[in-house]
Amino acid sequence: MGLVDVKWDDIKADVLVTQNDHIVNKKCYRDSTIEELISLYKNKCAVCERDRGIELQVDHFRPQKARTYTKNPQYNNPGYYWLTYEWSNLIPLCSKCNQEKSNKFPLAVSGNRISSHLNTQSLNPFSPYDINWLKSVEIPLILNPETETNISKHFIFDKNGKMRGRTNFGNETILVFKLNRRDLRRKRIGIRNIIVDEIILSFDRFLEHRNNSRLKGSLETIFNRIVQGTYVDHELSLFYTFIFKYFDYFIGTKLITVLRAKTLDYFIEYKEENKLK
Numbered sequence: 001m002g003l004v005d006v007k008w009d010d011i012k013a014d015v016l017v018t019q020n021d022h023i024v025n026k027k028c029y030r031d032s033t034i035e036e037l038i039s040l041y042k043n044k045c046a047v048c049e050r051d052r053g054i055e056l057q058v059d060h061f062r063p064q065k066a067r068t069y070t071k072n073p074q075y076n077n078p079g080y081y082w083l084t085y086e087w088s089n090l091i092p093l094c095s096k097c098n099q100e101k102s103n104k105f106p107l108a109v110s111g112n113r114i115s116s117h118l119n120t121q122s123l124n125p126f127s128p129y130d131i132n133w134l135k136s137v138e139i140p141l142i143l144n145p146e147t148e149t150n151i152s153k154h155f156i157f158d159k160n161g162k163m164r165g166r167t168n169f170g171n172e173t174i175l176v177f178k179l180n181r182r183d184l185r186r187k188r189i190g191i192r193n194i195i196v197d198e199i200i201l202s203f204d205r206f207l208e209h210r211n212n213s214r215l216k217g218s219l220e221t222i223f224n225r226i227v228q229g230t231y232v233d234h235e236l237s238l239f240y241t242f243i244f245k246y247f248d249y250f251i252g253t254k255l256i257t258v259l260r261a262k263t264l265d266y267f268i269e270y271k272e273e274n275k276l277k
């Protein structure tokens with residue numbers, strides 16, 4: 001891994017001396033680190049799940065620099081300079097998520113914030129760079145959707161692609177990264193519309209061929225694509241997961257009554273045949 005190479009040891013030592021004034025040496029990230037991050041996160045932005053490949057940027061989940069703005073001061077925090085080159089603190093973000101987040105890192109209890117590596121070392125001398133330990137002390141309000149074990153419990157989508165929080169963590173993550181941005185809403189609505197249009201087309205064709213097994217096959221192809229969308233390497237897999245789980249809400253309600261009932265029957269049959277829940 002690029003970051004653990006001994007050639008960066010001097011830079012890592014320097015960050016502990018210069019602290020918040022340290023200027024990031026981006027060569028450390030270019031030296032294979034960014035490629036490894038992109039591959040680990042399946043070419044997707046770690047937060048919004050847009051597929052951005054090599055355009056993804058390295059973000060410090062705990063910001064490297066302090067934030068001291070007078071506008072929205074609730075987001076002000078010291079920099080986590082000692083985590084500048086810590087692999088587990090790096091996530092790949094698309095330029096929009098990166099820009100929205102900037103140096104924001106809200107905590108559940110702001111008084112718990114750790115502002116110096118010395119502070120960290122005195123509390124946890126064995127592992128001052130341990131992100132999991134830090135997480136237990138500070139409790140960040142923003143989630144990292146790729147590393148949270150049960151991300152779907154924090155969010156819900158409405159059928160127009162708007163994301164809502166079900167927990168304080170979900171709400172704050174939506175706010176900080178602006179997860180109802182126009183590009184994301186459009187993308188989600190586009191996914192839903194394509195599924196609805198393809199289902200209508202399948203029934204239109206059925207009126208011509210009147211072949212039940214052909215209709216079933218055509219609908220199964222659409223259902224298969226929804227299932228593939230829920231896979232972790234797929235763009236917007238969280239949204240696809242909701243479409244699959246709440247199929248009638250997202251898709252059924254967009255169809256006329258007769259098609260809605262028939263589509264739902266086929267969908268239930270498909271899930272039973274493929275042992276999907």
Ligand SMILES: [Zn+2]
Nearest residue numbers: 045048094097
């Ligand atoms: Zn993003």
